[in-house]
Amino acid sequence: MxxxxxxxxxxxxxxxxxxxxxxxxxxxxxxxxxxxxxxxxxxxxxxxxxxxxxxxxxxxxxxPSSVFESNVAYRLRTARAEKAAIARVARTLIEPGMAVMLDDSTTTLGVAELLPDAAPLTVITNFLQVINAVSQVDGVRLIALGGEYYPTHDSFLGVPCIEAIESLHADVLLTSTSAASGGLTYHQEQEIVLVKRAMMRSATRKVLLMDHTKLGGTALHQLAPLADFDDVVVDAGAPADVLRTLRDHQVNVHVAPLDTP
Structure with missing residues (x-):
């Protein structure tokens, strides 16, 4: 050696x-x-x-910290039960024939793995792991968003990615972010914030997926007000007072049970 x-x-x-x-x-x-x-x-x-x-x-x-996002490999290891529960509920919001946009969050990867029985679908994503998950699924038309590849996130970002998003329209966007509190959502990295905002502008229905560990925190960049989302899906580990706060912002709150097989 x-x-x-x-x-x-x-x-x-x-x-x-x-x-x-x-x-x-x-x-x-x-x-x-x-x-x-x-x-x-x-x-x-x-x-x-x-x-x-x-x-x-x-x-x-x-x-992760309020300034730095963690590597995708670390994020894939965290809150797995919560993310799986959230993915199961998010899947119920998807119907055959839809154009579904998925961002580069590890929570949406769980949704992607549940999509085969929702086909036919069009899936739009910048996340390489989602691309790999659905590329061979019968009945799924895949639109891969290009751009500059970021190994830390295993996704494509930057101006080419944003321009590609702006040329498309999705029925529903499933997205996650690093933190939410005080009626606002946050992320550490501006490149990701810009892509997520473009995705929000290009979707009719915007669904935020957040496990309870992300609730009550902040990060460097504001992403969007909670009120800009139509639905928020959280796991049952979210405290009751946090759920009340979410509902106060006029979004549909879906609580994913953790004991679902």
Whole structure:
């Protein structure tokens, strides 16, 4: 095994460890993998460059903050039961013959996996994982939104993506975002905010999918008022006072039970 292969394998193992733990100190990584602190920092610099992790003084994190969104690999590991429950309810809002737009959130990936029995459908998305999930489904016409590819999100963003969205119209948009509170929704990254806003403008019905961990927080950029959405789907872990607040903003609130098989 060459030095480069060993280094790449170690970086893969470090990435998997951080994604699993969420946050860990550099000294813990050095001890776990039996390498020097300097070697760990070099590995973390490379993983940060790839958008897998985010370094902070003394350690590294895969978790999101109010400024940084987490890598898609980390998001796929979190709130899985809640996202699956939300996806089942969101699927009931889709009817055969619709044009359905899905953003690059991991919650919408769960919906995409439930779409085969809703065909025929047109699916519009910028999320590579959704593209892969529906590309071979009988009866699904797929429109893949191009643009600049962002590995951190496994999706296409930027001006070409927005222009493609603006040339289309969907019956329903299923979207998620990082945080919601005070009647507003938020996301950490402006490129994603701009794409989500374009999707909202291009859809008749706008459905927001939010697991309860995202409720009550904020992030760097305002996305849109809650009142701009027609429906909000949350899981049953959402507190009663938060549900009341959501309903106060004149949106249809759907609560997804977590015990659905």
């Amino acid at each position: 060459t030095g480069r292969t060993t280094r790449n394998a170690r970086q893969d193992q470090i990435a998997d460890h951080v994604l699993r733990e969420g946050s860990v100190s550099a000294s813990q990584l050095a001890e776990t993998f039996g390498v020097s602190l300097m070697t760990v920092h070099r590995d973390l610099d490379e993983l940060e460059r790839q958008g897998v992790v985010r370094k902070y003084r003394g350690g590294v994190s895969a978790q």
